[in-house]
Amino acid sequence: MAQQHLDPTDPTAEVVTGDALAGYLRTHATEFLRALRLHRETGGATGSGEESVDAARALRRSARRISGSLHTYRPLLDPAWSESMRPELAWLSGTLALEHAYEARLERLLQALHRLSGAAAFPEQVTVSGGPAAAPPERGNLTVGAAKAGALLDRQLTLARTRAHSTALQALGSSRFHAVADKVAVLASEVPLTPTATTTDLRPLAGAARERLTDAITALPLLTAGHPYNAEALIHGLSPDPSPHPQDGPWHQVRLLLRLHRYAREVLDAGTPVDVRLLTAGQALNRHRDASEAAAAAAQAARTPRIAPATAYALGVLHADQRHEVEAARFAFQRAWQREAVETV
Amino acid sequence: MAQQHLDPTDPTAEVVTGDALAGYLRTHATEFLRALRLHRETGGATGSGEESVDAARALRRSARRISGSLHTYRPLLDPAWSESMRPELAWLSGTLALEHAYEARLERLLQALHRLSGAAAFPEQVTVSGGPAAAPPERGNLTVGAAKAGALLDRQLTLARTRAHSTALQALGSSRFHAVADKVAVLASEVPLTPTATTTDLRPLAGAARERLTDAITALPLLTAGHPYNAEALIHGLSPDPSPHPQDGPWHQVRLLLRLHRYAREVLDAGTPVDVRLLTAGQALNRHRDASEAAAAAAQAARTPRIAPATAYALGVLHADQRHEVEAARFAFQRAWQREAVETV
Numbered sequence: 001m002a003q004q005h006l007d008p009t010d011p012t013a014e015v016v017t018g019d020a021l022a023g024y025l026r027t028h029a030t031e032f033l034r035a036l037r038l039h040r041e042t043g044g045a046t047g048s049g050e051e052s053v054d055a056a057r058a059l060r061r062s063a064r065r066i067s068g069s070l071h072t073y074r075p076l077l078d079p080a081w082s083e084s085m086r087p088e089l090a091w092l093s094g095t096l097a098l099e100h101a102y103e104a105r106l107e108r109l110l111q112a113l114h115r116l117s118g119a120a121a122f123p124e125q126v127t128v129s130g131g132p133a134a135a136p137p138e139r140g141n142l143t144v145g146a147a148k149a150g151a152l153l154d155r156q157l158t159l160a161r162t163r164a165h166s167t168a169l170q171a172l173g174s175s176r177f178h179a180v181a182d183k184v185a186v187l188a189s190e191v192p193l194t195p196t197a198t199t200t201d202l203r204p205l206a207g208a209a210r211e212r213l214t215d216a217i218t219a220l221p222l223l224t225a226g227h228p229y230n231a232e233a234l235i236h237g238l239s240p241d242p243s244p245h246p247q248d249g250p251w252h253q254v255r256l257l258l259r260l261h262r263y264a265r266e267v268l269d270a271g272t273p274v275d276v277r278l279l280t281a282g283q284a285l286n287r288h289r290d291a292s293e294a295a296a297a298a299a300q301a302a303r304t305p306r307i308a309p310a311t312a313y314a315l316g317v318l319h320a321d322q323r324h325e326v327e328a329a330r331f332a333f334q335r336a337w338q339r340e341a342v343e344t345v
Numbered sequence: 346m347a348q349q350h351l352d353p354t355d356p357t358a359e360v361v362t363g364d365a366l367a368g369y370l371r372t373h374a375t376e377f378l379r380a381l382r383l384h385r386e387t388g389g390a391t392g393s394g395e396e397s398v399d400a401a402r403a404l405r406r407s408a409r410r411i412s413g414s415l416h417t418y419r420p421l422l423d424p425a426w427s428e429s430m431r432p433e434l435a436w437l438s439g440t441l442a443l444e445h446a447y448e449a450r451l452e453r454l455l456q457a458l459h460r461l462s463g464a465a466a467f468p469e470q471v472t473v474s475g476g477p478a479a480a481p482p483e484r485g486n487l488t489v490g491a492a493k494a495g496a497l498l499d500r501q502l503t504l505a506r507t508r509a510h511s512t513a514l515q516a517l518g519s520s521r522f523h524a525v526a527d528k529v530a531v532l533a534s535e536v537p538l539t540p541t542a543t544t545t546d547l548r549p550l551a552g553a554a555r556e557r558l559t560d561a562i563t564a565l566p567l568l569t570a571g572h573p574y575n576a577e578a579l580i581h582g583l584s585p586d587p588s589p590h591p592q593d594g595p596w597h598q599v600r601l602l603l604r605l606h607r608y609a610r611e612v613l614d615a616g617t618p619v620d621v622r623l624l625t626a627g628q629a630l631n632r633h634r635d636a637s638e639a640a641a642a643a644a645q646a647a648r649t650p651r652i653a654p655a656t657a658y659a660l661g662v663l664h665a666d667q668r669h670e671v672e673a674a675r676f677a678f679q680r681a682w683q684r685e686a687v688e689t690v
Binding site: 113115116117118143145146228229231234235236237238239302307308309310311312313314315316317318319320321324325327328331 | 458460461462463488490491573574576579580581582583584647652653654655656657658659660661662663664665666669670672673676
């Protein structure tokens with residue numbers, strides 16, 4: 001059913017106009033303001049408690065949705081306002097995302113080190129419901145190399161996270177941020193639509209967002225990704241190029257386009273539950289991004305001067321492990337996407 | 346059809362007796378002697394030319410088949426002779442196999458290093474038929490770490506191979522070897538069957554060999570192996586235990602039992618082409634063994650004192666890469682075996 005909205009030639013489909021866009025933008029502007037208030041109340045300026053983290057996540061969540069809708073439905077919105085708004089929202093959600101990203105990256109890498117040390121050989125024990133809580137991983141389970149690698153990553157990523165935290169605090173106290181917040185406050189009551197927006201059909205614009213996504217997916221090496229253990233993701237694993245793997249770029253791009261497509265559909269299908277397959281495909285691409293960045297962090301840590309060979313060895317194993325996670329995520333995306341293609345075409 | 350031979354209750358199946366075993370043993374004893382002559386003529390004592398390598402392989406091939414048949418069809422053969430023959434054949438084929446194993450391991454590891462350096466990003470170029478021969482991998486394509494890792498492995502495995510070569514030469518010149526060769530020469534004309542062997546049905550014994558194989562396969566974690574990217578093979582990749590991965594043992598055991606089953610069938614199905622699926626499953630297990638040993642060699646090289654961190658890092662990536670090859674081989678075996686089970690049951 002949701003698919004019909006995207007087909008402007010389908011006479012049975014309901015027409016969705018700028019009114020729906022205005023409603024969507026108002027909702028998420030309100031969400032943004034609520035999250036901001038919560039963030040301030042839970043000591044966002046100083047704390048890193050769970051509530052504060054949730055508030056920051058909610059802020060980013062609504063900022064991304066507003067920004068994405070401005071992009072997809074640009075022709076229905078006042079151009080000057082829209083052009084000035086998007087980069088500010090991108091700056092904000094990017095700044096707020098960094099701290100969490102470093103934290104999640106460290107956690108991913110330490111968990112992988114424990115798995116590789118045989119400490120998590122029976123992961124089902126951890127998830128037994130009702131059973132005792134899993135003990136936190138102990139350093140004692142690790143070899144010297146793994147322990148040193150873990151300590152090095154901990155040091156480097158905690159430092160990066162602390163810096164990101166300060167940057168986020170500065171951002172939230174800046175006049176630049178207050179200007180964005182003011183604009184969002186206005187948006188919560190008054191959406192700057194163009195004069196013709198309320199009679200314009202949104203569906204061709206949503207269809208175009210979908211097409212940008214499918215075009216980008218068509219360019220991905222999905223045939224290779226569908227063959228398990230193709231060993232593609234680790235090619236260049238030892239190449240002299242210190243930059244992140246160039247082969248990851250198109251997948252990261254698809255991740256962003258998938259998100260835009262999902263938000264574009266949210267505007268059309270207000271109240272409809274999220275398409276599970278789209279969500280699965282998106283989660284695979286998130287995992288792809290996380291593993292890609294974790295692998296790069298391990299490689300980066302290995303370039304630290306004067307580390308012990310055992311530390312470097314453990315980081316090499318860890319890098320390769322995360323690159324295989326990248327490959328596994330591509331396989332999972334391919335599976336999720338092909339299934340969707342079959343069922344919705 | 347081949348399966349029917351293994352079912353002694355099938356009244357339509359042809360009875361196969363000790364005569365077939367005697368024929369099989371004579372054939373492979375003759376092969377053994379031919380290979381031995383060829384090995385001597387092609388300068389087996391000094392050379393390592395292609396013909397000499399082929400002759401050594403043929404020697405091992407027939408030694409394995411004789412030894413395997415003595416094991417499976419033990420009750421049909423003179424026990425004292427059989428008991429004295431088997432360990433000698435095992436010693437011989439084991440000694441002859443080592444040199445080739447080190448050579449193949451080095452080649453596998455260097456190829457992996459080149460792939461990981463992005464040098465073999467387009468392997469199809471290498472196999473284009475009729476095209477120009479693939480250029481040998483160049484060190485210049487490798488990073489410093491990969492190049493140093495390659496040089497270290499080259500040094501260590503070439504040394505091991507040279508030692509294995511000397512040991513093989515000594516073995517072939519030893520009185521112990523001449524005693525084996527004399528026994529095989531007798532076997533080529535005169536197989537020491539028990540008095541009742543020519544009226545004994547071989548099929549129950551072949552069936553028992555098959556059962557030992559299927560029992561061992563049942564104990565393998567095939568469900569896990571059938572899920573791509575299960576990350577099982579790299580668990581313990583950084584564990585303090587320096588011994589080869591204990592999880593590989595049952596797979597190595599199945600590899601040996603599969604070979605015994607295949608030889609047992611050769612005795613029954615003289616002239617029948619080899620079952621392709623059995624061959625595919627066996628190749629997957631060979632790949633499993635090779636990758637397992639290559640991964641261990643990379644981990645071993647990383648323990649060399651005073652290596653540079655970049656070298657250790659490259660060896661860590663290489664180790665993990667080969668452990669994923671182990672996982673891929675298990676996946677391939679699972680696929681091949683399940684297909685066989687479906688089609689032959």
